Amino acid sequence: MRDRIIGAGFSALGATGLHRWAAPRFRGLGAILMFHHVRPGVSRAFDPNGMLEITPAFLDAALTRVRALGYRMLSIDQAVDELRAGGTAGAPPFAVLTFDDGYRDNLVHALPVLEKHRAPFTVYVTSGFADRTARLWWVELEEAVRRGSRVALQLDGETLSLPAGTAAEKRAAFKAVYWPLRGGAEDRLLAAVGALAQGQGIDGRGLVEDRCMDWPEIESLARHPLATIGAHTLTHPRLARLDIADMRTELGAAKTILEERLGRPVVHLAYPVGDPGSAGRREFDAAKAFGYASAVTTRPGLVHAGHAAHLTALPRVSVNGLWQDLRHFEVLLSGAAFALWNRGRRVNVA
Numbered sequence: 001m002r003d004r005i006i007g008a009g010f011s012a013l014g015a016t017g018l019h020r021w022a023a024p025r026f027r028g029l030g031a032i033l034m035f036h037h038v039r040p041g042v043s044r045a046f047d048p049n050g051m052l053e054i055t056p057a058f059l060d061a062a063l064t065r066v067r068a069l070g071y072r073m074l075s076i077d078q079a080v081d082e083l084r085a086g087g088t089a090g091a092p093p094f095a096v097l098t099f100d101d102g103y104r105d106n107l108v109h110a111l112p113v114l115e116k117h118r119a120p121f122t123v124y125v126t127s128g129f130a131d132r133t134a135r136l137w138w139v140e141l142e143e144a145v146r147r148g149s150r151v152a153l154q155l156d157g158e159t160l161s162l163p164a165g166t167a168a169e170k171r172a173a174f175k176a177v178y179w180p181l182r183g184g185a186e187d188r189l190l191a192a193v194g195a196l197a198q199g200q201g202i203d204g205r206g207l208v209e210d211r212c213m214d215w216p217e218i219e220s221l222a223r224h225p226l227a228t229i230g231a232h233t234l235t236h237p238r239l240a241r242l243d244i245a246d247m248r249t250e251l252g253a254a255k256t257i258l259e260e261r262l263g264r265p266v267v268h269l270a271y272p273v274g275d276p277g278s279a280g281r282r283e284f285d286a287a288k289a290f291g292y293a294s295a296v297t298t299r300p301g302l303v304h305a306g307h308a309a310h311l312t313a314l315p316r317v318s319v320n321g322l323w324q325d326l327r328h329f330e331v332l333l334s335g336a337a338f339a340l341w342n343r344g345r346r347v348n349v350a
């Protein structure tokens with residue numbers, strides 16, 4: 001419902017053209033766009049992770065629009081250099097393309113589109129997905145709810161038992177399990193989702209093998225002239241939920257492992273999940289201390305000159321699979337919506 005109201009607001013704003021008038025004022029130096037899966041669409045009534053997936057056709061259309069609006073497509077290195085230099089006077093805004101997690105469809109479906117547009121891009125790789133040791137817990141949860149006609153779970157000594165026969169029940173059950181787990185500790189989340197997945201005979205490792213690039217694929221992508229490989233931790237935890245030693249290992253060891261594998265420095269990072277409950281001041285400072293030149297969150301926003309002092313707390317624009325709509329996308333890029341969401345604050349790094 002909330003999504004539908006926001007969507008209607010975007011359409012109304014798009015129809016007025018007001019965002020075009022607002023853009024020069026709000027759009028800042030540029031935008032870091034966030035993508036996850038890029039693959040041909042399968043329409044499903046129960047699709048709780050659908051926001052993390054766009055089609056190659058929409059990626060193509062979005063990049064065509066980015067170019068038509070006059071954006072310069074920069075690599076993350078170029079954008080960081082510009083930010084450090086205080087922007088390039090009179091230059092049109094930049095767009096940086098980023099893909100999280102290291103999905104194989106980035107190589108198969110996104111790369112041909114990126115090549116067509118000669119667009120530099122960054123893929124943030126979770127080394128544990130390449131090693132097949134980390135877990136795509138949100139996909140395990142989706143599959144468990146898809147298969148079961150009931151979702152039964154022990155959580156903090158209480159038994160949850162929810163109907164999941166219809167698509168509407170599955171959506172409700174997914175939310176009822178997902179949000180309480182997202183709000184708590186990482187171990188608790190992994191144990192609860194693991195038990196649910198096991199109960200439905202789901203092979204968690206198989207899901208990772210199926211979706212995520214292995215090391216040879218990552219190494220070949222890293223050699224592509226348009227590609228930058230960034231880090232996305234060892235196991236994809238919500239870092240702010242970890243004790244400080246584990247958090248530091250996730251940031252430091254991920255960098256070292258990627259650098260050894262790829263034979264080059266890895267200086268860009270994306271925080272897993274990336275909302276304020278997953279990455280805050282402690283993580284921003286740690287990323288800087290480990291020598292990351294930039295780190296991106298999932299906090300919504302555009303990049304402004306003030307971010308030069310906060311290069312390990314950069315906001316992004318999520319290209320959301322639930323709204324694969326160019327008018328909506330253009331409204332996002334204009335920055336008018338973010339100015340409202342962030343209540344006029346251009347830099348949100350607390």
Ligand SMILES: [Zn+2]
Pocket residue numbers: 100101232236271272273
């Ligand atoms: Zn991720």
